[in-house]
Amino acid sequence: MSDQDHSQLSPETRCIHGPVRHEGPGVNQPLDVSSAFIHAHPDDPILYPRYHSLNHQQAVASRLASLEGAAAAMLFSSGMSAIATTLLTLLKPGDHAVFYQQLYGGTFALVQQELRGQGILVSLVEKPDIVLFAASLTPQTKLIYVESPSNPLLDIVDLREVAALAKQHGLLSLIDNTFATPINQRPISYGFDAVLHSGTKYLGGHSDLIFGALAASHELVERVRLKAILLGSALNALDFYLIDRSLKTLALRVERQNLNALELAKRLQRHAKVRKVFYPGLPEHPGHAIAASQMDGFGGMLSFEADLPAEHLPALLRRLELIQPAISLGGVESLICVPAWTSHKALTAEERKRAGVSETLLRLSAGVEQIEDLWNDLESALS
Ligand SMILES: *Cc1c(COP(=O)(O)O)cnc(C)c1O
DSSP states (O other), X not given: OOHHHHHTSOHHHHTTOOSSOOSSSSXXXXXXXXXXXXXXXXXXXXXXXXXXOSHHHHHHHHHHXXXXXXXXXXXXXSHHHHHHHHHHHHOOTTOEEEEESOOOHHHHHIXXXXXXXXXXXXXXXXXXXXXXXXXXXXXXXXXXXXXSSXXXXXXXXXXXXXXXXXXXXXXXXXXXXXXTHHXXXXXXXXXXXXEXXXXXXXXXXXXXXXXXXXXXXXXXXXXXXXXXXXXXXXXXXXXXXXXXXXXHTHHHHHHHHHHHHHXXXXXHHTOTTEEEEEOTTSTTSTTHHHXXXXXXSOOSEEEEEESSOGGXXXXXXXXXXXXXXXXXXXXXXXXXXXXXXXXXXXXXXHHHHHTTOXXXXXXXXXXXXXXXXXHHHHHHXXX
């Protein structure tokens, strides 16, 4: 199939069919578990897993690239590896970078410790308002980095506006697309330069893999690959087997997760023991209109403030029989966690309050279970 024809396929189909068909009689992508490859002539290619140069590495990456509408992609040993390697490739001491302040905890720590520690200047934008992004630019600014929907309050950033601002000033725009997945949101189509993922979450989808991904232009991916070779961030072949398998069901899983999250958000909103629900699919969410214009589905993540004393949360979590209290997200099984005990634990109560993270905020990752079973579980634990 030509590149042109392949790009006409829908994301659901691209989960299964990549731009290039592998050779060989099996329908699945063959894997090479070797770490040593024959090199018997000066013109032989240098094959080595850490170089991200093996066929199966490139085949799986090209399927993800195609899902994101990017020219190229590469996979890393974790989401943090993808994020750190990319940022350390693009920024040097004296450069300035702008981040939307609602960041995954590990990314926030990377910004505060590693980037600032190396003399890279950083601005954190507090509200998803393009005027604030524009006001934070300096002559040293090199890139703008956002998460949308963000963790844990599901803030929505207007992706078209951010990409346009970056273009206008000759900057790179980067997004962590973990929460949305390429099924719900394809930022490159709005002008973003680079899309990052914690594949550990939805792309893997079964809470048994850890990996990360970058999708971008050939030139940008190649720059990051040269750094990744030195930092050492490759995955082993058996993980590729599971990633290859997981990607095939990504659309099916995410479509069900979207439905479950939307329905749970609506029902929670009417529940007497719930003060507030954060979900971009609800018309009351401040980012709803923008989310509706840039997402095909609103995602499987929601959070809500329980109207209970914080001391009652451990008992509430114990009463849940299906929804498991666990960190992480994006798997086929529904998970719930308390951000004040996990991602926002290091903050003081006052700082948490300023970040909008109440002591009784619960973050729920909707799985693919049947909705009435999930609701019965949640409802009886809350009541
Ligand atoms: C989990 C997560 C990461 C980090 O990914 P790892 O695979 O744990 O390294 C980055 N961004 C977001 C939004 C995440 O949820």
